[in-house]
Amino acid sequence: MKPPVSVGLIGSQFISAIHAESLQHCPQARLAAVASPTPGNAAAFARRFGIPRAYTDYRALLAQPEIQMVVVGVPNHLHCEVVLAAAAAGKHIVIEKPLCLNLAEADRMIAACRTAGVKLMYAEELCFAPKYVRLKQLLDSGALGAPTLLKQTEKHDGPHAAHFWDVERSGGGVTMDMGCHAIEFFRWMLGRPPIKSVYAQLSTQVHGAKTRGDDNAILILEFANGVIGMAEESWTKLGGMDDRAEVHGSEGVAYADLLHGNAIETYSARGYEYAVEKAGSTKGWSFTIYEEAWNYGFHAEMAHFVDCVQHDKTPLVTGEDARVVLEVIFAAYESARLGRKVELPFVTNAARPIDLWKPSGAR
Structure with a gap:
């Protein structure tokens, strides 16, 4: 050994x-x-x-x-x-x-x-989270037929550290922080086919005083095999983490909730911290996940x-996979600026994704 x-x-x-x-x-x-x-x-x-x-x-x-x-x-x-x-x-x-x-x-x-x-x-x-690994096995086995639509959502009320809010250091808002999860999740689920285009609707709804980055994002990816991936990412959802996915196919559908199905329904007047993300106020009702690091993969x-x-x-x-994700993120910010679908491959020399949507000095 x-x-x-x-x-x-x-x-x-x-x-x-x-x-x-x-x-x-x-x-x-x-x-x-x-x-x-x-x-x-x-x-x-x-x-x-x-x-x-x-x-x-x-x-x-x-x-x-x-x-x-x-x-x-x-x-x-x-x-x-x-x-x-x-x-x-x-x-x-x-x-x-x-x-x-x-x-x-x-x-x-x-x-x-x-x-x-x-x-x-x-x-x-997310490529290692046990529930999502099982979701991929269902798709790969043919149990759901040919895939047609994938959805992924991750939401909480904002990141825990100051550098996430500073787009000079982070490069962008929730799309950069959490949209990256959805993009690679879709690619992994489908066997990494080429991505044809991305459309993004980005907005700063709640945290404009803290950042010029986006705090809500909807991304629509079109893959070369015709499958659509739709991601909803948010820094404005109260009550702790929310992470779930759906796979729709020609012969079935599967829904996977990463946290709530493994959670303890909790009411806390004081609130508490999530071990993994430390994100969100948990005062009041929330879903307390156990063995968080294991459940997240x-x-x-x-x-x-x-x-x-x-x-x-x-x-x-791999690093090459990570580069594809980053390219899609840049295309998403460009799509949000133009208000239309952006084709891939996407070439840019922008220093940060946020600069394509909100240049320095813009709010």
């Missing part, structure tokens, strides 16, 4: 905590180090998860020769910088969504990893990526 893969975490906020928990459930992984520039964060994170080393500079972590794989959970505008450094250090990389801010960065990241001979793995957990996702490193396998979700 091969020895466990030595893993370093870059980042110490909520998503890195989910990654740490998930990797602790993977016997073939060993958490070796964590890095965070915020004073005291890395040390506290290391104590919490029993990680032997903590650094305030991620480059010191990358300099450790025994670390084979890094999991990057930092703000979007830092993704490219960290991935290029990790590739240069010869580390296999798991990068959180979205891949980066723009297509030029995406190409640099993919090329750097290819040149260095390291894996660039894209952390799209994080355990299976990290185990899969570790296995890919250990046995030199091709990841289920």
Whole structure:
């Protein structure tokens, strides 16, 4: 049996905590180090998860020769910088969504990893969520006939960290933050056929005082095989997380609610935090999910990526897949600006998706 893969975490906020928990459930992984520039964060994170080393500079972590794989959970505008450094250090990389801010960065990241001979793995957990894996099995088995329409929705009342609201660092609003999940979910469910076009209706309904990014989005994707994908993403829904999908086919239909079917119906006057997203006010009635990281697929996702490193396998979700997602996001913001369908492939040199819809200075 091969020895466990030595893993370093870059980042110490909520998503890195989910990654740490998930990797602790993977016997073939060993958490070796964590890095965070915020004073005291890395040390506290290391104590919490029993990680032997903590650094305030991620480059010191990358300099450790025994670390084979890094999991990057930092703000979007830092993704490219960290991935290029990790590739240069010869580390296999798991990068959180979205891949980066723009297509030029995406190409640099993919090329750097290819040149260095390291894996660039894209952390799209919906492709590993047990309920959605079963949904795909139903579709692949023919139980629903030929697919005609896929729907996915993810909603809460807004992100937990300041950088999500700052489009200079995030690149966009809810489409960039959560629309990326829907795009890769549709591609994975259908076996990744080409996408012909995207239409997007974006708006800032509630959070205009905090961001010029979109807080509500409806995306319609048309695939080359004729299937339509429809995504509804929102930062304005109260009462905690909502994540569900539908598959409509010529011989059937299936509905999968990721949270409510596994939840505890709860009333709380004080409210509480969701472990995974830390999103939304949960005062009053809500659905309390248990084993959140497992239900969302994080355990299976990290185990899969570790296995890919250990046995030199091709990841289920790659950097190239992440680039396709980013291209669709750019096309969606362009569609929202034009008010019409935008064909793919879509070429742009825009620095951030938001700049196609609301240039700097616009509200």
